[in-house]
Amino acid sequence: MTEGRQPGGSPGAGAGWAVLATLIAGMAVWGGIGWLLDRWLSTRAFLPIGVIVGVASAIYLIVVKYGK
Amino acid sequence: MGILAKACPPGDPGFCPPGVDEFYPKPIFEFTVAGIDFQVTRIMLLSWLVTVAIIALLVAAVRRPQLVPDRLQWMGESAYLFVRDGIAREVIGREGLKFAPYLATVFLFILGNNLLGIVPFAQIAPTAKIALPAFLAILSWILFNWVGIRRHGFIGYLKPIFFMPGVPKPMYILVTPIEVFSTLLVRPFTLAVRLFANMFAGHLLLLVFTLGAAYLITVGNISVVFAPVSFAMAIIMTFFELLVAALQAYVFTILTATYVAGALEEAH
Numbered sequence: 001m002t003e004g005r006q007p008g009g010s011p012g013a014g015a016g017w018a019v020l021a022t023l024i025a026g027m028a029v030w031g032g033i034g035w036l037l038d039r040w041l042s043t044r045a046f047l048p049i050g051v052i053v054g055v056a057s058a059i060y061l062i063v064v065k066y067g068k
Numbered sequence: 069m070g071i072l073a074k075a076c077p078p079g080d081p082g083f084c085p086p087g088v089d090e091f092y093p094k095p096i097f098e099f100t101v102a103g104i105d106f107q108v109t110r111i112m113l114l115s116w117l118v119t120v121a122i123i124a125l126l127v128a129a130v131r132r133p134q135l136v137p138d139r140l141q142w143m144g145e146s147a148y149l150f151v152r153d154g155i156a157r158e159v160i161g162r163e164g165l166k167f168a169p170y171l172a173t174v175f176l177f178i179l180g181n182n183l184l185g186i187v188p189f190a191q192i193a194p195t196a197k198i199a200l201p202a203f204l205a206i207l208s209w210i211l212f213n214w215v216g217i218r219r220h221g222f223i224g225y226l227k228p229i230f231f232m233p234g235v236p237k238p239m240y241i242l243v244t245p246i247e248v249f250s251t252l253l254v255r256p257f258t259l260a261v262r263l264f265a266n267m268f269a270g271h272l273l274l275l276v277f278t279l280g281a282a283y284l285i286t287v288g289n290i291s292v293v294f295a296p297v298s299f300a301m302a303i304i305m306t307f308f309e310l311l312v313a314a315l316q317a318y319v320f321t322i323l324t325a326t327y328v329a330g331a332l333e334e335a336h
Contacts (some may be wrong), residue, residue, distance in 0.1 A: 018185070021254060021258075022250055024254075025246050025249045025250035025254055026246045028249065029191055029245045029246050029249045030242075030245070030246075033245075034111065042206065053242065054246070055247055056242075057239075057242035057243055058246055060239065061232070061235075061243045061246055062235050062245065064232065064235055064243075065232070
């Protein structure tokens with residue numbers, strides 16, 4: 001996948017923003033799932049666990065998608 | 069200061085900072101269709117005015133085209149070629165020519181609406197109300213998804229998003245929600261909010277400095293020495309708004325083009 005093709009901007013800037021967006025999306029999605037689990041089970045631990053899982057998955061996704 | 073903000077209740081001697089009321093002027097005209105209330109405010113009128121102006125300018129520019137263009141034709145051509153070559157062709161490639169008209173329309177429309185934020189007597193950008201950027205973002209979302217589905221088929225388009233290649237099967241559970249969320253949901257949201265927030269904040273900034281300068285001049289105590297500072301800031305921020313208006317139009321257009329390019333290319 002030729003992600004990160006640069007339309008005249010600084011090289012790699014587009015991929016940089018996409019990496020940031022993926023990290024934030026990971027935290028949001030898995031943090032959100034953790035938060036919903038917390039509401040359903042009346043616990044407090046799943047939100048931070050969800051966020052950490054989200055960050056880890058996002059980093060994995062970034063390495064697969066943008067790494068060489 | 070007839071058209072400018074009036075947030076202060078009468079008799080209040082202090083400075084009343086501009087608030088969200090700025091964006092809800094008294095409607096000129098209201099009507100209801102099928103139970104939905106519509107209001108026509110001066111902000112809407114400005115948006116219509118700009119649309120008519122852009123159409124008039126572009127039509128006049130190509131009315132009697134000559135081989136050696138006169139100035140209006142040259143300006144119209146430059147505006148269109150800026151988007152067609154610099155954005156559509158550059159980002160999407162050969163196929164970009166098909167999307168150039170839509171991208172040029174979006175670019176000029178957003179640019180015109182944004183610039184109203186610094187035009188005297190108008191002084192509010194219609195894009196500072198979330199509805200307009202939201203709808204433009206929805207259009208961009210429909211466009212890039214439609215193009216991707218038409219190119220690869222419904223399953224073929226969604227498959228690389230849901231099941232990214234190069235990822236071992238068990239990781240799909242973790243990675244797919246992130247991919248789906250960031251590709252299908254976050255993109256239109258950030259397109260809309262980026263444009264809206266820039267215009268909203270810029271308008272409030274200009275209001276604060278301008279109304280502040282006016283207030284400081286009339287307040288009658290030592291604070292009047294700060295009035296020139298406030299006024300200078302208002303002028304500086306007006307020029308900054310000019311830059312932001314153009315930049316936000318450019319960013320919206322080039323991101324739409326990037327998403328279209330991404331939807332077209334998914335060749336594995």
